[in-house]
Amino acid sequence: MTTIHNPAEDTASTVPATVPVPTTVPVIAAARRAEPYMRLQWTDSDTGAVGYLVVHTLRGGLATGGTRMRAGCTLSEVEDLARGMAAKTATFDLPIGGAKGGIDFDPKDPRAVGVLERFCEAMRPWIDAHWVTAEDLGVPQHLIDEVFEKLGLGQSYHAAIRRAADPAATLERVRDGLSAAVEGGFLLGDVIGGYGVAHACLATAVSWGRMPAETTVAIQGVGTMGGAAAYYLHEAGMRVTTVADAAGALYRNGGLDIPALLELRDEYGEIDRSRLPADVEQLPRAAVLSADVDILVPAAISYAITPDNSFDVRARVVVEAANAATTPEAEAMLAARGVAVLPDFVANAGAVAWAWWLLLGEVDDIPDTSFDRLRTTMHTKVARLLSAWTDHGITPRDTGRRWADDPAPITATVVIP
Numbered sequence: 001m002t003t004i005h006n007p008a009e010d011t012a013s014t015v016p017a018t019v020p021v022p023t024t025v026p027v028i029a030a031a032r033r034a035e036p037y038m039r040l041q042w043t044d045s046d047t048g049a050v051g052y053l054v055v056h057t058l059r060g061g062l063a064t065g066g067t068r069m070r071a072g073c074t075l076s077e078v079e080d081l082a083r084g085m086a087a088k089t090a091t092f093d094l095p096i097g098g099a100k101g102g103i104d105f106d107p108k109d110p111r112a113v114g115v116l117e118r119f120c121e122a123m124r125p126w127i128d129a130h131w132v133t134a135e136d137l138g139v140p141q142h143l144i145d146e147v148f149e150k151l152g153l154g155q156s157y158h159a160a161i162r163r164a165a166d167p168a169a170t171l172e173r174v175r176d177g178l179s180a181a182v183e184g185g186f187l188l189g190d191v192i193g194g195y196g197v198a199h200a201c202l203a204t205a206v207s208w209g210r211m212p213a214e215t216t217v218a219i220q221g222v223g224t225m226g227g228a229a230a231y232y233l234h235e236a237g238m239r240v241t242t243v244a245d246a247a248g249a250l251y252r253n254g255g256l257d258i259p260a261l262l263e264l265r266d267e268y269g270e271i272d273r274s275r276l277p278a279d280v281e282q283l284p285r286a287a288v289l290s291a292d293v294d295i296l297v298p299a300a301i302s303y304a305i306t307p308d309n310s311f312d313v314r315a316r317v318v319v320e321a322a323n324a325a326t327t328p329e330a331e332a333m334l335a336a337r338g339v340a341v342l343p344d345f346v347a348n349a350g351a352v353a354w355a356w357w358l359l360l361g362e363v364d365d366i367p368d369t370s371f372d373r374l375r376t377t378m379h380t381k382v383a384r385l386l387s388a389w390t391d392h393g394i395t396p397r398d399t400g401r402r403w404a405d406d407p408a409p410i411t412a413t414v415v416i417p
């Protein structure tokens with residue numbers, strides 16, 4: 001294995017003694033650029049918005065992946081995300097392929113719902129038979145479900161649900177799971193992905209032999225993923241000192257009152273600054289990346305950490321809640337400084353894994369069943385990623401890649417009960 005000198009050795013005094021870093025790290029292999037199975041591009045005749053569907057892999061006639069909407073979304077971004085979805089389904093032994101939808105349009109534009117409707121109508125052959133989609137950046141689950149219902153397709157998991165012997169009963173079962181009430185006034189389907197991210201962070205603290213209360217975290221984005229991750233980390237006693245939304249960063253040295261801040265969010269995951277507690281400091285948006293914390297959780301945009309800002313990162317571990325949060329070049333730079341990146345296809349894959357556990361009838365609408373399974377799975381995977389990193393200098397992405405590149409064979413037709 002090729003290795004490079006780890007500059008962390010030269011700056012050992014800046015690394016908390018209790019946080020192990022490997023003595024050597026491998027050069028990260030160039031990111032894989034396998035050709036996707038299929039790319040589709042659509043232009044909205046009303047607004048000129050452009051939308052994409054990329055199916056990276058189709059397994060058993062199915063592929064899964066959310067639909068995002070953001071101004072500036074590109075085909076190559078959607079390709080990266082579809083590739084990431086294929087890695088997630090393989091890593092979590094789900095019997096389907098990976099796909100992603102993306103629309104280049106501002107989700108706050110009053111015409112956004114119409115754009116999403118027309119995009120789904122254009123993609124109808126795929127969403128009817130092959131593509132199981134869900135929420136993603138700029139597209140909440142309730143909105144995509146409303147659009148599917150309007151199109152006569154029930155709910156965004158339609159392509160799987162229609163395979164059931166009794167699709168109406170399966171739809172009801174899936175809706176019950178998604179809308180099961182959990183503590184904090186949330187719905188299970190909205191928080192499960194963030195719960196998985198929180199446990200990726202908690203498993204990191206376990207690997208350091210640290211109590212949650214001795215560990216600090218900063219989170220970029222407090223929408224579906226970041227908000228839920230912040231909630232469960234706060235609940236577990238970890239100190240969330242810094243969060244950011246699109247409007248800026250918020251900081252409190254002793255730890256932010258996360259439940260109170262989440263109460264102040266609007267439908268776009270932005271916190272109302274006019275009602276902030278007096279002891280919360282407002283900082284520029286980028287301050288979240290350079291926060292002096294143990295763990296950094298990018299949970300907003302893709303490509304948040306680039307070569308331009310990777311040296312600002314002071315955390316010892318980056319936990320990718322956002323998809324494709326770290327560019328390959330930035331990740332190599334972080335690795336060279338002894339900073340591990342827990343890749344999106346493990347850290348945030350609780351969302352898709354749980355959706356499929358629900359579809360396959362392996363979890364139900366009792367939240368503890370889902371929380372227990374995801375917590376156990378995440379702690380096991382993260383422990384393995386981090387021990388390969390600290391013991392052998394193998395990056396978590398490279399270890400995860402071995403799982404992703406070796407999906408369990410599909411031996412029988414996927415049965416949706």
Ligand SMILES: NC(=O)c1ccc[n+]([C@@H]2O[C@H](COP(=O)([O-])OP(=O)(O)OC[C@H]3O[C@@H](n4cnc5c(N)ncnc54)[C@H](O)[C@@H]3O)[C@@H](O)[C@H]2O)c1
Nearest residue numbers: 136137138221222223224225245246269299300322323351
């Ligand atoms: N929602 C899911 O189920 C899910 C599952 C897996 C991965 N993800 C990934 O998580 C990320 C976030 O998705 P989401 O569904 O939580 O989105 P969301 O729209 O619910 O929330 C996005 C949050 O990020 C903030 N934000 C936007 N731009 C920002 C910026 N430049 N700096 C700081 N904050 C910014 C917004 O204000 C908001 O708080 C995406 O990368 C998505 O692909 C989401």
